Amino acid sequence: MARIVQKFGGTSVGDLDRIRHVATLVKAEYDRGNEVTVVPSAMAGITNGLVENVNAISRLHDTREYDAIVSTGEQVTAGLLALALQNIGVPARSWAAWQLPIRTDDMHGKARIKEIETAKLIERFGEGQVAVVAGFQGLSPQNRITTLGRGGSDTSAVALAAALNADRCDIYTDVDGVYTTDPRIVPKARKLTRITYEEMLEMASQGAKVLQTRAVELAMNQGVRLQVRSTFEDAPGTLVVDEDEIVEQQVVSGIAYSRDEAKITIVGVEDRPGIAVGIFGPLSDAGINVDMIVQNISAESGRTDMTFTVGKSDFDRASALLDEIGETINYRSIDLDDNVVKISVIGVGMRSHAGVAKQMFGALAEKGINIQVISTSEIKISILIAEEYTELALRALHTAYGLDQD
């Protein structure tokens, strides 16, 4: 007997037939004698519809009301899935977050889970009951419904797995695992059998949409064994595990890309202490995340260029803010460019291998692709290039690092 958490994404529960199919996947675990907790997302499209209504009523809305409204999608799916399970002979009940409760902070719209009370669930496991827990939501200290941010059901599932000390947390989705890169762009991409938490974290935060970053982080910190697998095909997926569980290490495990960033260059800014904080302080205060930052060497005496990237959704706000602080900062001009893509090669093997960057720059130079910005971490190298080179660069790098399928 094992204790399992199964999470199903929005397309996996996209209509009543799919909910019935999901019920059979839950029943399979149940019939093996396992203690099962299921975390469904809202049916695909439902949350977006609710968000649209909220925005139409009030652009600058009270996020507490936003949360009360958009959390209903998961409440509905949890109920329908519990019914579908009962219908095929599996005792099940739905739980809203407030009924356990799943306690969060009060950062509405992007709350963080603080604590989950599991006593009621464990009591019901003893009676042979499957728990269907609405994902994406929690309860604030003020007794109001919170939500965990888009894709938050992954986090709900991992947090439940940690609190329940579950043997495994299976993330069912519309792809059958984690790939070396996006197979829609690189047909030779391979499915990974295993990937480390650190790599998965970088893959997720660098644009691979298969898992939410926070969920991976939580799994890593809590030691939750994650599996990414397909709702629609019965095949083993990708296990996300500790580094020591991976026998044969690739130098590079995967290549991620993100079209969600835009590049801003502040041209001819004074090259003096305090300039960086003068620029990035206000951006941070406005809640705008800055990703890659490069400061060029002064071309002219006392002046420099500062380049950085922000999320495309923050692009307009960021450039408006830079106009505002123009008086304090005293720069010559601002270049804005949202025709860029960020490509990241990722692998824990980089720690012990030199030459990974050189290989990258060589492969891109060979295709005539100009690199605009570079940033690196211990297990990752990211570059910014013109968006039109996305496919060419991904395929070239995939081949260069020996990731192509036979």
Place this chain on the structure above:
Amino acid sequence: MARIVQKFGGTSVGDLDRIRHVATLVKAEYDRGNEVTVVPSAMAGITNGLVENVNAISRLHDTREYDAIVSTGEQVTAGLLALALQNIGVPARSWAAWQLPIRTDDMHGKARIKEIETAKLIERFGEGQVAVVAGFQGLSPQNRITTLGRGGSDTSAVALAAALNADRCDIYTDVDGVYTTDPRIVPKARKLTRITYEEMLEMASQGAKVLQTRAVELAMNQGVRLQVRSTFEDAPGTLVVDEDEIVEQQVVSGIAYSRDEAKITIVGVEDRPGIAVGIFGPLSDAGINVDMIVQNISAESGRTDMTFTVGKSDFDRASALLDEIGETINYRSIDLDDNVVKISVIGVGMRSHAGVAKQMFGALAEKGINIQVISTSEIKISILIAEEYTELALRALHTAYGLDQD
């Protein structure tokens, strides 16, 4: 300053524009310095859609899951309405039933309200906040969401008005008040300025759909002043009040009709003690409500005919049940007829006036309409006639009782 409860039906909050309009009606009360509680229904069509999904997944569903699912419609409208109010400068927040809580019994799908904790609402009134309380729902002793049955938001509103000791409970709907009869059938129907609780109760339970029976009953028992008025026209509606508040009493105040009943006649049943309980006991055990009952005088020695009506939705189950008990009861045959309409004339003035029935029978005889079943109460006379005479009968009776508009 007064304390007001405003309830808005599904068509009143049917889309975002209408929700915005409803917000202006709430603001008008708020701007008068009143303490306002608003109870919205789900947007028209939403609850039906959820119910359809539940039935499609599982015909014999767990009503606890049904309630968790269908209660989300009101949660969404409450949030959207709170946002629409904030947007026009009215401090407001939404409350789910479990947040107050509104305590009910555990009869899921048709729960009864036991107690409402109002301390939090009253505290917020003191801070100038409007309460938007999701209608139709409650919290069971087992900490699960219950619903109050279709149209239950009327009951939520009246129960809140009673618990808050409100000065008035306004039921906003798509008609502008209570009419002497259905104006779509009788163009000369008049809007009533006032009607007594007893009359409203009979009107509602005899087929007038403007208010839910249970809500009127609760208002009567708790002395809540009800007003039925239009969301879309700014005109006074109909006040539902105590009998002593009505100065000039009509003998007949209104005429209701219902096409929801069907007639069953058990022909040639033994005329002996215990027969009635042998028929109506099993029907009652099966949860089938019997309305009108008539037992004819024995035409032949030792045998009689028993006629009664049941709701059309129970018609098939009732006739199947009568087949089953045929052996015990020993009747000759069963006549089934669902082409009938029940027409009821209602008025507290009947108590002190004779001749109301005679007037009714005379008016119908004049039009050649045959009366199949008659039943009376202190303030009501109901008859069953062939459905095809509905319009003719309503108009004839409306004229006969002097209800026609000038």
